[in-house]
Amino acid sequence: MSQLLSAIEKAETIAIGGHVRPDGDCVGSCMGLFGYLADHYPEKKVCVYLEEIPEAFDYLKIDEAMSEKADKYDLFIALDCGSIDRLGEAQEIFEKAVDTVCVDHHISNTNFAKENIVKANASSTCEILCELLPMDKIGTFSAIAFYTGIIHDTGVFKHSNTSKKTMETAGYLVEKGIPFGKIIDESFYMKTYRQLQIMGRCLLESIRVMDGRCIVSVVTKQMMDFYGAKSSDLDGIIDELRTTQGVEVAVLLTEKEPLEFKVSMRSNQIVDVSKIAVFFGGGGHVRAAGCTIKGSSYDVINNLTEHIEKQLNQGK
Ligand code: 5GP
Numbered sequence: 001m002s003q004l005l006s007a008i009e010k011a012e013t014i015a016i017g018g019h020v021r022p023d024g025d026c027v028g029s030c031m032g033l034f035g036y037l038a039d040h041y042p043e044k045k046v047c048v049y050l051e052e053i054p055e056a057f058d059y060l061k062i063d064e065a066m067s068e069k070a071d072k073y074d075l076f077i078a079l080d081c082g083s084i085d086r087l088g089e090a091q092e093i094f095e096k097a098v099d100t101v102c103v104d105h106h107i108s109n110t111n112f113a114k115e116n117i118v119k120a121n122a123s124s125t126c127e128i129l130c131e132l133l134p135m136d137k138i139g140t141f142s143a144i145a146f147y148t149g150i151i152h153d154t155g156v157f158k159h160s161n162t163s164k165k166t167m168e169t170a171g172y173l174v175e176k177g178i179p180f181g182k183i184i185d186e187s188f189y190m191k192t193y194r195q196l197q198i199m200g201r202c203l204l205e206s207i208r209v210m211d212g213r214c215i216v217s218v219v220t221k222q223m224m225d226f227y228g229a230k231s232s233d234l235d236g237i238i239d240e241l242r243t244t245q246g247v248e249v250a251v252l253l254t255e256k257e258p259l260e261f262k263v264s265m266r267s268n269q270i271v272d273v274s275k276i277a278v279f280f281g282g283g284g285h286v287r288a289a290g291c292t293i294k295g296s297s298y299d300v301i302n303n304l305t306e307h308i309e310k311q312l313n314q315g316k
C-alpha cells in the first residue's frame with residue numbers, strides 16, 4: 001500500500017489543497033483524489049481547498065467538495081504544490097493538520113510536509129496519483145480529472161516531461177471510456193473570444209532579444225482591465241511564444257501591482273528556467289517555471305535575460 005493510501009486509511013477528516021491560481025493538473029489532482037475518496041471512503045469527511053476553478057474545468061467542479069469545512073483535519077494532502085506559501089489561504093489549515101502528505105512533481109519542491117512523495121520526472125501530479133492509487137479502482141469522474149491534469153501539464157503529450165509511463169497511464173484512463181477528445185478540445189484548446197483577443201495583443205506586442213532566442217511579452221493591469229481578463233485567461237499565450245521559430249526561452253510578464261510582475265518562463269532545449277525562477281524566489285520545472293519580481297518591466301526583463309544569456313552561453 002502506498003504511503004498516501006496508508007495515511008488516508010488512518011484519517012477520519014481529510015483536507016485536500018493545491019496551489020494558488022490552480023491549473024489543470026492542480027484542479028485535476030485535487031478533484032480526482034476527492035472523487036476517489038468519495039467512491040471508496042464515503043464515511044470520511046473530505047474537503048477540497050482551492051482558489052476559484054477556471055471555467056475551462058467546470059466539468060470537474062463539485063460544490064459539496066468545498067462546502068463542508070472543518071477547523072482542523074487529521075490529514076492534509078497537498079497536491080501539485082512546491083512550497084507551503086503556494087497553498088495560499090489553505091496554508092493555515094495545513095499547519096493545523098495532525099498529519100500532512102505532499103504529492104508533487106516540482107523539481108523545486110521544498111519537502112514541507114511530513115511525508116513528501118515528490119517525483120520530478122513525472123509529467124504531472126495526476127500521473128503520480130495514478131501510480132499511488134489502485135488503477136482498477138479509479139472511477140470515471142476521477143479518470144476524467146486525472147486525464148485533464150496529464151494533458152495540461154504535458155501540453156497534450158508534447159512537452160519533454162512526457163514519458164512512456166505518461167502514455168501508459170493515459171492509456172489506462174482512456175480504456176475506462178472517458179471522452180478524451182472532448183476533454184482535450186474543451187479544456188485545453190478552446191478559447192473564449194476574450195482570451196483570443198488578449199493573446200493576439202500579447203503576440204503582436206512581443207519583443208525578441210538575444211538574436212531571437214528569447215521572446216518576451218508584457219501584460220499590464222490596464223490591458224487586463226481593458227479586456228476584462230482574469231489571470232487564467234492568459235493560459236496558452238506562453239506556449240504560442242515558445243513555439244516561435246528560433247526561440248529557446250519565452251517569458252510572459254503579468255503586472256500584479258505597480259512595479260510588481262508575475263513571471264512565466266518556458267524553454268525548449270537548453271535553459272533550466274526552474275533555476276532562474278528559484279533564484280528570484282519562485283520555482284517550477286526545468287522547462288516551465290515562474291516567480292514574482294518587483295521593479296519596472298524593463299528592469300525585470302534585464303534581470304531575467306542576464307540569467308538566460310548566461311545559461312545560453314554555457315550551453316554553446
Ligand atoms: P506558470 O508559468 O504556468 O504560472 O507556472 C509554471 C510552473 O512553475 C508551474 O508548475 C507552477 O507551479 C510553477 N510556478 C509558477 N510561479 C511560481 C512561483 O511563484 N513559485 C513557485 N514555487 N512555483 C511557481
Ligand code: MN
Pocket residue numbers: 025026080105123124125153
Ligand atoms: Mn503540475
